[in-house]
Amino acid sequence: MSGILEGKVAVVTGAGQGLGRAIAEGLAAEGASVVVNDVGVSLSGESENPSAAEEVVAAIGAAGGSAVASDASVAEPEGAEAIVGAAMERFGRIDLVVNNAGILRDTIFHKMSVADWDAVINVHLRGSFLVSKAAAVHFRAQGGGSFVHMTSTSGLIGNFGQANYMAAKLGIVGLSRGIALDMQRFGVRSNCIAPFAWSRMVSSIPTETEADKVRVEKLKRMTPQKVAPMVAFLGSEAASGVSGQIFAVRNNEVWLMSQSRPVRALHRGEGWTAASLAEQLPTAFGPTLTPLERSADVFSWDPV
Template identity: 45%
Template sequence: MINLKNRVAIVTGAGAGLGREHALLLARLGAKVVVNDLGSDVNGNGGSTAAAQRVVDEIINAGGEAFANGASVTDATQVEEMVKETIARWGRVDILVNNAGILRDKTFTKMSLEDFRTVVDVHLMGAVNCTKAVWDIMREQKYGRIVMTTSSSGLYGNFGQSNYSAAKMALVGLMQTLSLEGEKYNVRVNCLAPTAATRMLEGLLPEKSLKALAPGAVSPAVAVLVSEEAPTRMILCAGAGSFEAAHITMTPGIYIGNDEQTPHVLADRLTEVSDRTGEFIPMTGFAQGNLELKKAGLQVGE
């Protein structure tokens, strides 16, 4: 059984939708929860702590502990103050769920660079700011659980979401490296790829599908990723009560060599390069180079 008693969690973007459900579930499992929400609309405009406070009230009325915070995840100073307030009140931070996000969907042709940067700033740099603010705390206490919210749009692409897709895939790269750096300190870092009927999907799916994709059906995945026995370096997909794992794999590939004919041979044999038979999951970024050197008949370091 997952028991988060005496654990302290920060959930960003927790005033509604997925974040609200994450916060409520973590509280039910015993965690003390910082409900962070800027209170902006789906495009990132406006701001109020009213939504966050409503979630706090729900948690307190159910017998839990929580407080609201309106820091913008894009403001590193505000985020640091939120973490300081958490430490002052509860003495530690065990869990960070990076959930805050916005949408500014347009085709790449019509998208302004400002809209691209803003979405990347909220999703990617917002997660970076929050993670940086708790990282050393978690390392020193030899315990931490961090969740990055990626997306199928980042993993597989989605028309009209180049900014969102780029930011969400970047979070996977961040998770891959931080999971390695945090391993010896018992800081486990994972990604959640949710499918849920939030404000971001309104008007895009029929009512029956929206009902099945209730945000609360995703939150059990978060509970697992922040638990004592959490995995690390996992991309856990969740939606409508179903759960899957996504992987970034590498094919065995082929050795061609390098001479004037190599571009032409590679073009002719690209299907062999793409053959997924025997594909594997590299443990670090060095795995690609190691594989290539091995196929070239060399040992690493030669």
């Protein structure tokens, strides 16, 4: 490893297994001291392995790294403060926050309950806000810091049965952009990564058709360890000029994703009526309307 994070302190939420664990271990290997946060719940949010964070801390220590465990909840203000507080108490500073914690409650929209909506929004979006807010005061005081938020192509592009997850993940993009704008004067950066990696967050993908089965087999080749180097880079001084961006990491590919900008315009000097819009808009805008695609429709080729 390059030691690109030597002397830095990172917080990784949802780091007890899968992608979060790979990121925590990767950051530690690059020289960072790591707060490994995980409440030890299942994919849907039920208690499963309360010692998950401790297990990752032990693995990092065995590899010669430095880490401390946190089992506080990202969805509560007190929990977020405790997570960041663990970094300050144990290591005396905080330089990088990786908002990775998340759960899934997939269901078709007309059957989605308020509880399913709230649970996903609270962990993904509210949790990212609360942990970022807790760290922001320290970043401002020390004149620097980096946020890396996990978004998803499900939010950026689309997917079936994930309206709650899509809303949360696209909301995280807005949160990241807002942080980047508000805190750039303090030397603070904020970016998003949409990771392609086989982990429990994608293990729930339906495999009802042969095409879905083929897709899942491809995903299994994309290990979460492939994402960690991008997180380490964004947390390092080498990325000092990179903020407010969205990246995707897929096996050996790194993508810079587009962000919303005007595509086409119509002007009518006397203003518009519903009838005149009906007459002109479909023809003028039709060829450039964004199609209703899933992530798999856009990233439809084999990873390299």
